[in-house]
Amino acid sequence: MEFSAWMSAIQNRCETTLDRLLPGASIAPQRLHGAMRYAALGAGKRVRPLLCHAAGGICGAEPSRLDMVAAAVELIHVYSLVHDDLPCMDDDVLRRGKPTCHVEFDEATALLVGDALQSLAFQVLAEQDLADPGVRLAMVTELARAAGSRGMAGGQAIDLAAVGQALTLEELEFMHIHKTGALIRAAILLGAKCGEPLGAAALTRLDHFAKIAGLLFQVVDDILDADASTATLGKTAGKDAAQNKPTYVSLLGLVRARDKATELRQAAHQALEPFGERARRLSELTDFIVDRHF
Amino acid sequence: MEFSAWMSAIQNRCETTLDRLLPGASIAPQRLHGAMRYAALGAGKRVRPLLCHAAGGICGAEPSRLDMVAAAVELIHVYSLVHDDLPCMDDDVLRRGKPTCHVEFDEATALLVGDALQSLAFQVLAEQDLADPGVRLAMVTELARAAGSRGMAGGQAIDLAAVGQALTLEELEFMHIHKTGALIRAAILLGAKCGEPLGAAALTRLDHFAKIAGLLFQVVDDILDADASTATLGKTAGKDAAQNKPTYVSLLGLVRARDKATELRQAAHQALEPFGERARRLSELTDFIVDRHF
Numbered sequence: 365m366e367f368s369a370w371m372s373a374i375q376n377r378c379e380t381t382l383d384r385l386l387p388g389a390s391i392a393p394q395r396l397h398g399a400m401r402y403a404a405l406g407a408g409k410r411v412r413p414l415l416c417h418a419a420g421g422i423c424g425a426e427p428s429r430l431d432m433v434a435a436a437v438e439l440i441h442v443y444s445l446v447h448d449d450l451p452c453m454d455d456d457v458l459r460r461g462k463p464t465c466h467v468e469f470d471e472a473t474a475l476l477v478g479d480a481l482q483s484l485a486f487q488v489l490a491e492q493d494l495a496d497p498g499v500r501l502a503m504v505t506e507l508a509r510a511a512g513s514r515g516m517a518g519g520q521a522i523d524l525a526a527v528g529q530a531l532t533l534e535e536l537e538f539m540h541i542h543k544t545g546a547l548i549r550a551a552i553l554l555g556a557k558c559g560e561p562l563g564a565a566a567l568t569r570l571d572h573f574a575k576i577a578g579l580l581f582q583v584v585d586d587i588l589d590a591d592a593s594t595a596t597l598g599k600t601a602g603k604d605a606a607q608n609k610p611t612y613v614s615l616l617g618l619v620r621a622r623d624k625a626t627e628l629r630q631a632a633h634q635a636l637e638p639f640g641e642r643a644r645r646l647s648e649l650t651d652f653i654v655d656r657h658f
Numbered sequence: 659m660e661f662s663a664w665m666s667a668i669q670n671r672c673e674t675t676l677d678r679l680l681p682g683a684s685i686a687p688q689r690l691h692g693a694m695r696y697a698a699l700g701a702g703k704r705v706r707p708l709l710c711h712a713a714g715g716i717c718g719a720e721p722s723r724l725d726m727v728a729a730a731v732e733l734i735h736v737y738s739l740v741h742d743d744l745p746c747m748d749d750d751v752l753r754r755g756k757p758t759c760h761v762e763f764d765e766a767t768a769l770l771v772g773d774a775l776q777s778l779a780f781q782v783l784a785e786q787d788l789a790d791p792g793v794r795l796a797m798v799t800e801l802a803r804a805a806g807s808r809g810m811a812g813g814q815a816i817d818l819a820a821v822g823q824a825l826t827l828e829e830l831e832f833m834h835i836h837k838t839g840a841l842i843r844a845a846i847l848l849g850a851k852c853g854e855p856l857g858a859a860a861l862t863r864l865d866h867f868a869k870i871a872g873l874l875f876q877v878v879d880d881i882l883d884a885d886a887s888t889a890t891l892g893k894t895a896g897k898d899a900a901q902n903k904p905t906y907v908s909l910l911g912l913v914r915a916r917d918k919a920t921e922l923r924q925a926a927h928q929a930l931e932p933f934g935e936r937a938r939r940l941s942e943l944t945d946f947i948v949d950r951h952f
Contacts, residue, residue, distance in 0.1 A: 387807055392832075396807050396815035447773060452744075452765035471746035472818050475769070476811050479741060482773065483806035486780045490798035497791035504784035504798055512777035513681055513690050517770045521690035524766050538686075 367648040371414060378413040378438060379405060381431040385439075385488055399469045399477045400484075404442045407460035411653070412437045415548060415577065416555035418645035419570065423559030429494045430558050433503065436488040437551045440511050443481035444547075446474050448520065482511065495558060503554050510550035519543025523609075531610040537579065544585070545578025552577065552646075566639070573635035573646070580628040581653055586611035587621050588656075629654050661942040665708060672707040672732060673699065675725040679733075679782055693763045693771045694778075698736045701754035705947065706731045709842060709871065710849035712939035713864065717853030724852050726786045727797065730779040731845045734805050737775035738841075740768050742814065776805065789852060797848050804844035813837025817903070825904040831873065838879070839872025846871065846940075860933070867929035867940070874922040875947055880905040881915050882950075923948050 365373075382404050389398040413434035420430040449456040449464040450471060457467050466474035489504050509515055519542030526539060552574040556562055562570065590613040612621040632650045636643040659667075676698050683692040707728035714724040743750040743758040744765060751761050760768035783798050803809055813836030820833060846868040850856055856864065884907040906915040926944045930937040 391808075393807070393812045393815040393819070395819065396812060400807060443773075447769055450746075450769065452769060473815065475741055475744065475746060476807075476815050476818075478773070479737075479776065479805075480807035480811040482776050483802045483809075483811065486798055487802035487806060490795045490802060497795050500795055501784045501791050501798075504780055504795075508777045508781035508784060511773075512781060513687070513694060513770075513774035514685075515777075517774040517777065518687045518690060521687040521767065521770050524770075525687070525689065 374414050374417045375410045377431050378410045381435045399473050403446050403465045412551035415551040418649050419552040419555030420558045421645050422642045425559030432492045432494050433554045436485045439481045439485035443478040447478040507550050510546040515546035528608050540582040544582045548578040549574040576632045583612045583625045586613045668708050668711045669704045671725050672704045675729045693767050697740050697759045697771050706735050706845035709845045712943050713846040713849030714852045715939050716936045719853030723788045726788050727848045730782045733775045733779035737772040741772040801844050804840040809840035822902050834876040838876045842872040843868040870926045877906045877919045880907045
């Protein structure tokens with residue numbers, strides 16, 4: 365299958381799975397369920413589900429299991445977007461080409477949407493028959509750590525503290541390793557947990573790739589934010605500069621930020637090489653992330 | 659042991675356990691970790707941990723396991739308080755006798771505190787050696803459901819929609835079964851899961867008790883809100899009436915609300931009777947909740 369067909373297929377599966385896991389908009393409380401569906405369905409690049417499925421390919425994981433794990437990771441991602449867009453955080457009005465959740469509904473509802481999506485993510489991992497119980501517990505632990513104060517939520521806190529600050533490149537990477545990297549890494553490691561267990565060396569290699577992928581994704585995001593139009597992004601462009609947020613582009617300039625992306629891409633491919641053909645989707649996905657014109 | 663000594667002992671154990679589970683305030687991101695500790699430590703009646711330990715007593719559960727499960731439930735409770743107090747929700751400035759988290763820190767930090775406490779709750783259930791993996795997965799599922807859109811977060815959404823509305827008693831109970839009842843029920847059922855498995859009949863009875871306990875707690879809360887002073891409550895008193903929120907007191911009047919509490923107390927004791935002496939703490943705790951002068 366061509367990469368683009370594979371990608372569309374996974375994106376469709378992700379949409380179908382989320383649609384099935386989210387309570388119907390006719391179930392009480394209707395407004396909350398409607399808002400959860402508004403935030404989670406109908407858009408989104410589904411980068412984390414794609415990574416999850418691609419990583420599952422390395423160890424022969426069943427696609428139906430990967431659907432559930434990918435959906436759990438995506439639910440955490442969507443909750444974080446809804447909360448990040450709130451007025452007390454980034455105060456954004458546009459997301460995935462639509463009004464943000466608190467604009468379309470209201471702030472209190474958006475707060476509860478994020479809260480309930482997070483609960484649902486863990487419920488999905490715990491109650492679906494994805495792997496043996498010990499592995500599923502390890503998945504819950506991994507996802508909870510990636511989402512928590514020493515992962516994504518912690519990265520947000522570092523980001524808040526960084527607005528208007530002059531960060532070093534090291535501090536910027538520390539922030540991104542938490543804010544974006546932790547969940548991307550979890551998507552990849554959880555995908556791998558759905559299949560045949562990897563040996564210690566293979567797992568270390570995959571984890572190395574996962575960390576590179578997280579940074580790569582952020583560098584590209586910063587370049588796109590500086591470079592693209594709001595219409596292309598589906599979210600407000602040029603926001604980082606407007607908010608005086610440190611980014612790879614503000615620290616390195618556009619040219620060196622692009623060089624950095626190229627370096628990370630090479631390192632990512634190197635990490636995948638020993639997996640051979642089994643890592644094909646992960647490899648293609650890495651290129652797509654760098655070259656993306658979503 | 660006297661009930662009051664037992665209660666103090668559990669409250670102390672809960673404080674110690676939370677202190678140990680929460681990342682230190684010197685660990686980055688320091689402000690977030692400091693705020694998480696501010697919200698979770700040093701105060702609180704610990705009603706849910708007490709219920710969890712008391713329910714564990716029915717099936718001979720080890721106190722050290724109950725500590726972890728009780729802490730997980732309390733982390734969910736604390737997260738919900740932090741988010742409920744935010745300006746877009748109840749907009750409250752006082753909680754457990756201290757400034758609320760967003761007043762002491764800031765709104766964005768309080769938002770992340772709630773988010774990260776929720777993640778930590780599931781991490782604790784998944785990574786601590788509390789019971790066999792299948793039982794721990796059932797605990798994660800139970801807690802996630804209790805916290806989510808068809809539990810506590812859903813109850814909050816119903817509560818939001820109810821402000822200024824004339825609810826029937828039935829609608830009010832539907833709200834409370836979700837908003838407060840779901841997590842109280844989870845505290846009791848998770849406590850019971852820490853010990854010897856209960857038979858189906860005993861489990862049904864305990865679940866019946868748990869549902870009554872949730873309502874009872876809310877009726878008493880409404881009476882206290884109408885009746886007590888802010889200093890006694892440690893949170894803003896008379897808030898429900900000021901916000902024109904429907905309560906048992908606004909619907910039934912103070913006298914009939916007290917009758918309702920008495921009826922529920924009797925029903926709770928009846929549900930516990932067949933457990934005999936093993937339910938002693940649950941029974942004492944029920945009385946304490948009704949008579950409480952926290």
